């Protein structure tokens with residue numbers, strides 16, 4: 001992952017924890033309404049893909065174990081990882097694109113309800129993404145994938161060459177000479193891997209996204225409801241389809257790109273259709289970006305506009321992330337696909353302990369506070385979730401007391417210690433396993449390996465009955481917290 005050049009090293013700063021009595025009067029542990037549902041407390045475990053599903057996209061025993069472990073810490077809400085709304089193979093990513101996925105998801109909802117003693121509300125993040133291919137071996141790219149066009153013939157002055165000769169010639173050219181012959185997208189396909197964009201209007205399925213997306217999302221939400229999941233989070237963040245519509249880089253010319261009003265059109269149409277299908281009594285919100293953190297991308301000004309639009313349309317919550325784009329992702333190795341958390345915008349999404357003057361803790365706080373003030377100033381009380389480097393009671397409580405956010409989310413801190421909110425609430429904050437923001441977990445995610453935390457994945461490996469990762473070296477869920 002990209003690291004700020006300043007390379008200033010930060011240690012976690014959780015600060016003092018509350019006593020059990022202080023926790024009882026803390027805003028953090030007070031209820032909050034998300035439209036039709038109420039969270040018992042303002043604590044939130046955001047979506048995290050742990051690579052526990054299978055090639056068929058089903059809820060597996062490992063998926064159940066993963067969420068059961070978080071549920072034992074009784075947070076106000078857990079958001080199930082990004083779950084695909086189409087019925088297409090997506091590697092071991094969870095899917096909700098057909099009714100056959102409902103029974104597994106129902107078991108997951110039942111598991112979380114039982115493990116949290118009914119105290120945790122379960123949401124599911126539903127996602128659509130466009131095609132992305134692995135970075136090809138150059139020889140294969142030139143022999144098989146590249147479509148030879150008149151553009152190449154013209155650049156090479158090779159109108160009468162047979163196609164095979166052009167392919168062989170291109171394969172033999174030094175890398176820098178290719179810049180003059182291949183188009184920008186062909187160079188990208190060669191050096192990074194082919195990637196579709198929402199602006200590819202020449203591709204019929206991309207052109208028709210505004211027709212396809214609303215019902216794909218709505219049917220996914222219906223299935224979530226039928227599975228007994230308490231609500232849906234529409235994934236409008238990071239590098240995926242809906243975020244790409246919101247992006248300032250979206251130059252579609254069909255009324256769904258260009259200015260902000262057009263860019264927010266499809267996300268609003270999707271939401272309205274979801275509402276029509278699941279009703280106003282089903283919790284529906286979205287996750288989007290406070291800032292894309294890329295050159296020419298959407299900024300907090302755009303996010304303010306979107307947030308007011310989403311709140312006005314009747315969303316039940318808004319969860320804010322930042323960054324996480326393909327645009328500045330690192331070049332992957334041959335055979336691997338680009339990953340949107342490897343560049344500067346990826347750093348903004350999951351800031352690590354090696355940082356700049358601002359540091360990794362709470363980089364999203366000021367933008368979210370600004371967005372919240374605009375939402376509230378427009379007369380809406382839609383709760384906002386702030387996420388990013390939050391790992392201590394004092395910081396979390398201050399954000400709520402100062403009215404800078406309504407709900408506190410912590411992904412990696414919850415991974416490091418799934419009981420951390422519970423420990424704080426019981427006055428046992430000294431027992432919290434504090435995240436060090438090393439991004440070891442994210443490194444595993446990037447390699448599509450089962451995600452674990454380095455602070456616990458080698459502990460008590462001889463415990464009877466524990467499951468190990470496929471490499472046999474790591475436990476898959478955090479050890480139980482035994483002290484009460």
Ligand SMILES: Cc1cc2nc3c(=O)[nH]c(=O)nc-3n(C[C@H](O)[C@H](O)[C@H](O)COP(=O)(O)O)c2cc1C
Pocket residue numbers: 046047048049050081082125237238287321349350351387388389390409410411412413441442445451
């Ligand atoms: C292993 C891992 C997987 C993630 N998967 C998702 C995901 O499925 N959807 C999503 O919106 N964000 C995902 N994120 C981002 C987190 O939800 C969160 O926004 C980010 O880690 C910053 O919060 P933190 O500082 O509390 O960890 C993931 C993060 C990690 C570490």
Ligand code: SF4
Pocket residue numbers: 412413415416434435436437438439440441442452453454455
């Ligand atoms: S591996 Fe553990 S300590 Fe390191 S960033 Fe991830 S959750 Fe935090």
